[in-house]
Amino acid sequence: MKVIITAFVFSLVTLQAFALSLLTVTVNSEVANYSLDDLETMPQVTFITTNAFVDGPVEFSGPLLRDVLERSDLLDIENVQVTALNDYSIEFPVSDALDFDVIIATRMDGELISVRDKGPLWIMYPVTGNPELEDPIYKSRMIWQLKEILAE
């Protein structure tokens, strides 16, 4: 009985964790919240790539950044302000999301990504197979610990 209750409570906690807002997309102070669940129910893209912050090729999966931007009708603007958990913030060119299959990675090698591993959300470019993405400029746009997308 105790086990069942524990399992139930645990599942509630887990459910809550999945329902927690991880990403806010703010357009002219209109806020859209995305939980892990929201992001994972969107069409998923998976690719294996290397980058400067991981050792060897790693499989990343998650929704396309352009799908998320499209939901807030952000595909026509030039830049969005992207902010991370550690308050790191840059201007992100929307064209990148259109030109490449840039994803908001929610999983690394199939596992959810912890904050310690630069999660829970990590903007990821398919560097492997796109040599032009090896330019250092793209390294700076792979925002880890993504928290917020802002547009005016």
Place this chain on the structure above:
Amino acid sequence: MRSPLVYLRWTVFFVLVAGLISVAFSLAVMRSKIDTIDDGSINGPVWMVMSLEYDLFRFELALADFILEKTDATAVNLRFDLLWSRVATVRSGETAQLLQDYKAPSEVFEQLHMTLEETDAEVTHIEEANPLELNQLAIRFGSHSEALHNATLSVLQENSIRTKALRDELLYISQINSLTSIAVAVFLLLILLLYVIESIQTKRQLKEKDGLLEQAHAANIAKSQFISVINHELRTPLTSVVGAISLVKSDALGKISPKARSVLELADRNCEQLSALITDLLDVDKFDANRVEYQFSELNLSSFLREQAKINSTYAQEFGVAIVADPDMPDLTVWADARRLGQVTSNLLSNAAKFSTRGETIKINLTQQGENAVFSVADNGRGIPEAEQARIFDRFHQVDSSNERERGGTGLGLSIVRSVVEAHGGRVTLTSVLGEGTTFFVELPLHARSDSTQE
């Protein structure tokens, strides 16, 4: 002869190209050097160590706020996790390598990492810690600040050393580049100068050539005029000579003896030959000056050739030679000037007659070959040596001059033949075997019998 200027020009040109290549090369090197300027970038070593210092500071701040009960455990844990991820970043992959290159003491990051691992459980359950433990935790993380700050300073120092080295290098490259550019400019001027000198020379040479050409042209005109005058001056007296001879021959001036008649006949024949020579000379001159007018019309080639065989037979008989046109010649029509084409056939036939042995026959034939009508004149004469064949169409050329004179001939006939045939859009060729005979082939385009061209 090539002037030394040409060699000089090429030398200068190659030096110029080499200079431009070296400029391009050094610009490329410069570009790649500039690409390595990485200090301020988001993934550069300076940024990395400073961010680490900042993240440690933010964690310490969160911890202090927690001790003062200004914030909750979740915030502390978030800062802890962020610090953890930052430490992981500087310890792994490209970043670790880069920091090592920039002489960042890696043991500082290792020690911080150990502290994180050792305090992980404590921070995760921080709400259970007592004030003393919290203080110790704060002191423990605080002890890393100085070492981390020193690491940042050493990275900064290394960065400034590198930047200076890079700047010096770029300065050196740009100096080299400026010098090369000046050299290139000088050589460019030199090559320009060479071109000017050469063009002056060329102009002078061209002027000389023009003068020579003018002289040659004037000589040619003089020659033509000379021929015309000679023709005229020859023909006029010749006409009166012929007239006089025929008058005497007709017994109008009294009966003449048979002996005298035969002498007159000889004189008459020679006059005829002289007249033919003059006509040929005039024709050649006309062909030269492109003053020949053609009157083209539809011409039935087979009946034309039969008629020509008949006309020229009299002449051939003098050499004891018969002319036979093939009775089965096909009915072919060409677009031709009958009078000029008659010149072609009579030249070819008289040549054939002259070179044939007595009793032989000259054969005329006609065939169709594709879009062309080809008629041939074949004799069984002594043939033309292969070496001569190419030259027989040249004016005044004769195969064996000593013998020719006996037979009588100007050496102009075949030249006229070629001019006329080419004016008809055709061509004349021959095959000849020494001792067996010669066949001339005249190729003329067939006249399209379609009504559209006729109307």
